[in-house]
Amino acid sequence: MTSNPTLAISASGLVKSFGSTRAVDGLDLAVEAGTVYSIVGPNGAGKTTTIRMLATLLRPDAGSVTVLGHDTVREAAAVRERISLTGQASSVDEDLTGLQNLILAARLLGFPPAAATERAGVLIEAFGLKEIGNRLVKTYSTGERRRVDIAASLIVRPDLLFLDEPTTGLDPRSRSDVWAMIRALVVEGTTVLLTTQYMDEADRLSHRIGVIDHGRMIAEGTPAELKSRIGSGLLHVSVRVPAQRGAAGQLLAEVLGAPVTPDPDPTRISVPVADAGRAADALAALARSGIEVDDFGLGQPSLDEVYLKLTGHETPRPGVAQEEGVRA
Amino acid sequence: MTAPTVSAPVPVSEDVVRAAVSVAQRPAKASPAFASRTFAWRSLVKIKYVQDQLGNTVVFPIILTVVFTFLLGGAIAGSPREYIQYFLPGVIVVAVVSTSMTTALTLNRDIATGVFDRIRTLPIWQPSVLVGAMIGDVGRYALASVAPLLFGLALGFRPDGVVGVLLALLYLQLFTFCLTWLWMVLAVSIRDATAAQGVVYLLQFLLIFASNVMAPLHTMPGWLEAVVKVNPVTQTATVVRGLMHDTLTAGQLGSGLIACAALLVLFVPPSVYLYNRKHG
Numbered sequence: 001m002t003s004n005p006t007l008a009i010s011a012s013g014l015v016k017s018f019g020s021t022r023a024v025d026g027l028d029l030a031v032e033a034g035t036v037y038s039i040v041g042p043n044g045a046g047k048t049t050t051i052r053m054l055a056t057l058l059r060p061d062a063g064s065v066t067v068l069g070h071d072t073v074r075e076a077a078a079v080r081e082r083i084s085l086t087g088q089a090s091s092v093d094e095d096l097t098g099l100q101n102l103i104l105a106a107r108l109l110g111f112p113p114a115a116a117t118e119r120a121g122v123l124i125e126a127f128g129l130k131e132i133g134n135r136l137v138k139t140y141s142t143g144e145r146r147r148v149d150i151a152a153s154l155i156v157r158p159d160l161l162f163l164d165e166p167t168t169g170l171d172p173r174s175r176s177d178v179w180a181m182i183r184a185l186v187v188e189g190t191t192v193l194l195t196t197q198y199m200d201e202a203d204r205l206s207h208r209i210g211v212i213d214h215g216r217m218i219a220e221g222t223p224a225e226l227k228s229r230i231g232s233g234l235l236h237v238s239v240r241v242p243a244q245r246g247a248a249g250q251l252l253a254e255v256l257g258a259p260v261t262p263d264p265d266p267t268r269i270s271v272p273v274a275d276a277g278r279a280a281d282a283l284a285a286l287a288r289s290g291i292e293v294d295d296f297g298l299g300q301p302s303l304d305e306v307y308l309k310l311t312g313h314e315t316p317r318p319g320v321a322q323e324e325g326v327r328a
Numbered sequence: 329m330t331a332p333t334v335s336a337p338v339p340v341s342e343d344v345v346r347a348a349v350s351v352a353q354r355p356a357k358a359s360p361a362f363a364s365r366t367f368a369w370r371s372l373v374k375i376k377y378v379q380d381q382l383g384n385t386v387v388f389p390i391i392l393t394v395v396f397t398f399l400l401g402g403a404i405a406g407s408p409r410e411y412i413q414y415f416l417p418g419v420i421v422v423a424v425v426s427t428s429m430t431t432a433l434t435l436n437r438d439i440a441t442g443v444f445d446r447i448r449t450l451p452i453w454q455p456s457v458l459v460g461a462m463i464g465d466v467g468r469y470a471l472a473s474v475a476p477l478l479f480g481l482a483l484g485f486r487p488d489g490v491v492g493v494l495l496a497l498l499y500l501q502l503f504t505f506c507l508t509w510l511w512m513v514l515a516v517s518i519r520d521a522t523a524a525q526g527v528v529y530l531l532q533f534l535l536i537f538a539s540n541v542m543a544p545l546h547t548m549p550g551w552l553e554a555v556v557k558v559n560p561v562t563q564t565a566t567v568v569r570g571l572m573h574d575t576l577t578a579g580q581l582g583s584g585l586i587a588c589a590a591l592l593v594l595f596v597p598p599s600v601y602l603y604n605r606k607h608g
Contacts, residue, residue: 092443157350
């Protein structure tokens with residue numbers, strides 16, 4: 001590997017198989033220091049396996065990874081001094097309190113007992129957990145647990161933070177809390193590599209996005225680049241009179257040349273649209289034909305739509321998805 | 329599990345988080361000894377919180393003592409007082425054996441959740457996880473053995489001397505350290521935490537009851553005697569009883585030590601092998 005000093009992560013030709021399944025199959029990755037990089041993909045695409053290789057937890061079958069200038073296999077110890085990992089599963093001990101979890105993490109980083117307790121207290125407070133800090137983590141909500149989990153990764157601000165699906169299963173409010181934590185870190189200079197199943201999350205947070213499928217990178221670029229490639233997504237329209245929904249659907253299908261999906265809501269329909277300009281045309285056409293529109297919106301494409309667009313097939317079937325669960 | 333009712337949590341503020349993460353200087357790396365000590369602390373602090381553990385450690389042996397001594401003691405040994413002399417050393421073995429899987433089950437759970445992944449990305453001497461947990465075990469076993477001992481003394485158990493009792497407790501530490509490796513094999517090979525726990529408890533049950541803890545070997549039919557004889561808990565109960573009553577023969581001690589060595593030889597290599605295969 002050439003070592004480009006501005007790259008926090010540089011991986012080439014990464015391969016990892018479990019049995020006959022190639023979980024990661026020739027993946028290349030370059031992440032600039034100080035940026036947020038999102039790896040997007042459905043269950044089974046190879047996200048977790050990739051992150052585990054980058055974070056020194058798994059040895060690649062082939063290919064090499066340089067993290068912060070160090071080889072992850074030969075110089076794992078040097079890498080570990082500068083990274084933190086918050087795994088997909090909860091990486092906190094449920095039988096300890098939130099505070100004790102942070103004390104544990106702080107001591108393991110080398111803080112003497114008193115300093116560890118103090119540092120844990122500071123983080124508990126900063127993460128809004130002071131009230132419940134002395135309760136066992138098993139009594140926490142998913143969002144609270146995630147906060148402790150991330151706080152434990154930030155006892156000392158790492159140069160590189162790995163977050164494996166940090167918002168999966170969180171309510172919208174807890175999601176935005178996680179986003180705030182990530183932004184705060186980046187401002188301070190931490191590089192963040194996260195995985196997600198949500199295109200909108202990747203779009204909001206990251207400087208670059210890599211979409212992976214069957215362990216391969218199938219699209220890569222800035223959010224704007226990707227959007228121009230896969231389209232803006234979906235136009236959602238709510239008509240004022242439910243009886244007009246049929247007519248509206250027909251018209252939109254004609255103007256946009258795409259199939260219309262009716263929503264369970266009798267006034268709502270959605271239709272794929274390439275860009276915002278086409279969407280405006282379609283709305284104008286509705287207005288001309290006298291169909292009253294109550295509400296409309298341009299949604300981010302869902303991961304399913306991105307996949308359909310990029311690969312021509314739907315997201316991988318569950319048979320493959322289970323392989324991601326293999327903790328190797 | 330009851331969810332606590334907390335008013336909606338305070339939203340996380342970007343600025344507050346920034347301030348909190350910007351200050352800390354990275355301290356010097358934790359030494360192997362300090363990391364081990366920290367894991368020992370983790371193990372011991374849980375005794376307080378996990379009622380399950382406290383139940384296993386203290387309550388179960390006491391119930392066992394009461395039930396067997398007073399319900400069956402007369403039938404087995406003529407009188408409860410007679411029986412407790414035979415039975416109580418065995419209860420202490422049972423008490424310690426029934427807490428001996430904690431370290432393995434904790435490791436199993438750590439692997440099943442993400443805890444172990446986090447630990448493995450820390451810049452620490454990795455074996456400190458196990459070394460620390462095993463240091464914690466020493467404390468746990470001491471607690472587990474002292475509770476039934478005190479209870480037994482109150483009920484009329486009369487060991488031969490203090491030195492014998494202390495040696496017996498020390499010997500139990502050695503035995504449970506060796507037995508831990510049996511649980512380790514299961515902990516690193518069974519992925520599902522609930523399944524692992526099920527298998528471990530079933531085996532534990534067999535080890536405890538298919539032994540000479542409750543009744544002497546010679547009272548059993550031949551086939552059972554053959555099974556019970558090779559159970560390491562039997563050897564251990566014999567050694568502990570012998571030390572406490574000062575009747576230990578060299579042969580008994582030898583068998584006990586062989587049982588310990590056999591556990592290590594049989595179960596350390598597969599634990600290490602299975603562990604490395606998964607996490608190499």
